[in-house]
Amino acid sequence: MSQSNNIPLGIGLMIATTFVFAVQDGLSRHLAGEYNVLMVVMIRYWFFAAFVIALARRNAGSIRAAAQTSQPMLQALRGLLLAAEICVMVAAFTILGLVESHAVFTCYPLLVAALSGPVLGEKVGWRRWMAIGVGFIGVLVILQPGIGVFEPAAAIPLLAAAMFAVYGLLTRFVSRQDTTATSFFWTGTAGAVAMTLVGLWFWEPMSGTDWIYMACLCVTGVTGHWLLIRCYEVAEASAVQPFAYFQLAFGAIIGISIFSEVIRTNVAIGAAIIIAAGLFTFWRERLQSRAD
Structure with missing residues (x-):
């Protein structure tokens, strides 16, 4: 599909995507606080896989065509890694809340930049390394190691960010041979198979009200991914990616208004440092892509 470059529409779609996510x-956060995390993620993946399969049949013509790849092990690894990352991040929501989990997770673009050299062989200049270093200062401001008793749980969203960064790098790597449709198909189906094999062992009966919440969770998951696909279809990724940070703002609003979370001063300062470093990294990537 030839990509247009309607940046205002792309920005609007990215903001809508972050709100839905x-x-x-x-x-x-609510469902995992009431039921096992693995079961919640499993049911969410069932609907995600159904969406992916429907999309594959429409765009690729058949499931076989969408699944066709010369690197099935890497594609399966991507799907497994994303499923594991989602489980870790949802667990972080229940332990730390939305505000602090999202504040730490926002460092994942910096991890992608740092790992793109050794994993993909991309050149990372000194300016980006400085931005990466500044970003991790922001992470340390949030985690506050050495101040009082360090809470190990605070490192959970950092682990999720590292897993998501590796997933993103693997996605870049497989895209050298596979189409986006193929990668998306493997993301949904491999994750669904893995979560079903694990999650069924942790099945718990759910109340009628929580089944409604679960249905809403599945709908938002599908809607969010559809909006993200549309976003990247209508505008350049480098132009809209900085607006992905709106998810931190929306997550904080939900955490404060619904779950009575609070924003500690160090979390706000650390998140601001991470976002500034991330925006600088995006800006440098865009300058470099224009130079190329």
Whole structure:
């Protein structure tokens, strides 16, 4: 599909995407607080896989065509890694809340930049390394190691960010041979199979009200991914990616208004440092892409 470059529409779609994903995170926080995390993620993946299969049949013509790849092990690894990352992040929501989890997770673009050299062989200049270093200062401001008793749980969203960064790098790597449709198909189906094999062992009966919340969780998951696909279809990724940070703002609003969370001063300062470093990294990437 030839990509247009309607940046205002792309920005609007990205902001809408972050809002939907923030709502999804709020629903995940509630359900995972009541039921086992693995079961919640499993049911969410069932609907995600159904969406992916329907999309594959429409765009690729058949499931076989969408699944066709010369690197099935890497594609399966991507799907497994994303499923594991979602489980870790949802667990972080229940332990730390939305505000602090999202504040730490926002460092994942910096991790992608740092790992793109050793993993993909991309050149990372000194300016980006400085931005990465500044970003991790922001992470340390949030985690506050050495101040009082360090809470190990604070490192959970950092682990999720590292897993998501590796997933993103693997996605870049497989895209050298596979189409986006193929990668998206493997993301949904491999994750669904893995979560079903694990999650069924942790099945718990749910109340009628929570089944409604679960249905909303599944709908927001599908809607969010559809909006994200549309976003990247209508505008350049480098132009709209900085607006992904709106998810932190929306997540904080939901965490404060619904779950009575609070924003500690160090979390606000650390998140601002991470976002500034991330925006600088995006800006440098865009300058470099224009130079190329």
